[in-house]
Amino acid sequence: MYRRYLRPSLWREMERLQRDMNQLVGGLSSREVTPASFPAMNVWTGDDTAVITAEVPGVLADEIDISVVGETLTLSGERKPEEHEGGVRYHRRERGCGRFSRSIELPFRVDAEKVEAAYDKGILRITLPRAEADKPRKIAVRAS
Amino acid sequence: MTNGVPTLEAQKEEAPVLEGAERTRERRAYVPRSDIYETEDAIFVLADMPGVDEDSIEITLEKNVLTIAAYAESSDLGDYEPVYAEYESGDYTRRFSLSDQIDQAKIEASLRDGVLKLMLPKAEPARARTIKVKAD
Known part of the structure; x- marks a missing residue:
């Protein structure tokens, strides 16, 4: 388990309880996907790098803003509705539009200068290298 | 929202399992959120399918039933460990009559930024047919 996301706040504790209950009742739905607001994000970690992926279909790359302050990443932007010339008649409208803004806590302090983002097939991928100062240091134990 | 545009949602809706037919792939399948609108000459379908490649979409139209099936690549990132998840990648499937x-x-399909756009031109006889009612 990843500790940063399990801070003992009452809210998180409630969420966890609810999830556990859902699993007990739902039985087979064992895969843990936390409900979220748009866009849905996944967090991955590797050696000294974190990767965040987000599902942002139909959002243009220039409409996405990424900012990193301390250990918090904020993703904001807008998904614009399609514009039509002339009259159209909607049969069905399920694809939401509008502005979005979300913040997520990073697993460690990152080097904001080296953050990279790529957008492909409606999925945004942000690569966040760990800040040098934050990297764990090995301390050699000297035998006396 | 104004003009009946829905608000943004992050959760994908899971596709129901068809009665008597089990999915061959052991992955989740989702119902892509779609917009359908009509102009004088064509019907347009827009479907949100993040993670899908143009080569992995199958579109069929049979007896007025339009079927969209797409296979999304796994989102696993090789050397990285997943530590927190709000979405899962999976397939997409949906049918419209x-x-x-x-x-x-003349059907045209394009995929851009994870959104499929289908243009289904109406066949000639189906186009604007105005029937004048004659007064006796």
Whole structure:
């Protein structure tokens, strides 16, 4: 388990309880996907790098803003509705539009200068290298 | 929202399992959120399918039933460990029954930024037919 996301706040504790209950009742739905607001994000970690992926279909790359302050990443932007010339008649409208803004806590302090983002097939991928100062240091134990 | 545009949602809706037919792939399948609108000459379908490649979409139109099936690549990132998840990648599947006759030969499909756009031109006889009511 990843500790940063399990801070003992009452809210998180409630969420966890609810999830556990859902699993007990739902039985087979064992895969843990936390409900979220748009866009849905996944967090991955590797050696000294974190990767965040987000599902942002139909959002243009220039409409996405990424900012990193301390250990918090904020993703904001807008998904614009399609514009039509002339009259159209909607049969069905399920694809939401509008502005979005979300913040997520990073697993460690990152080097904001080296953050990279790529957008492909409606999925945004942000690569966040760990800040040098934050990297764990090995301390050699000297035998006396 | 104004003009009946829904608000943004992050959760994908899971596709129901068809009765008597089990999915061959052991992955989740989702119902892509879609917009459908009509102009004088065509019907347009827009479907949100993040993670899908143009080569992995199958679109069929049979007896006025439009079927969209797409296979999304796994989102696993090789050397990275997942530590927190709000979405899962999976396949997409959806069927619509169309009320108009479609000119099958002229259907166009494009994929951009994870959104599929289908243009289904109405067949000639189905186009604007105005029937004048004559007064006696």
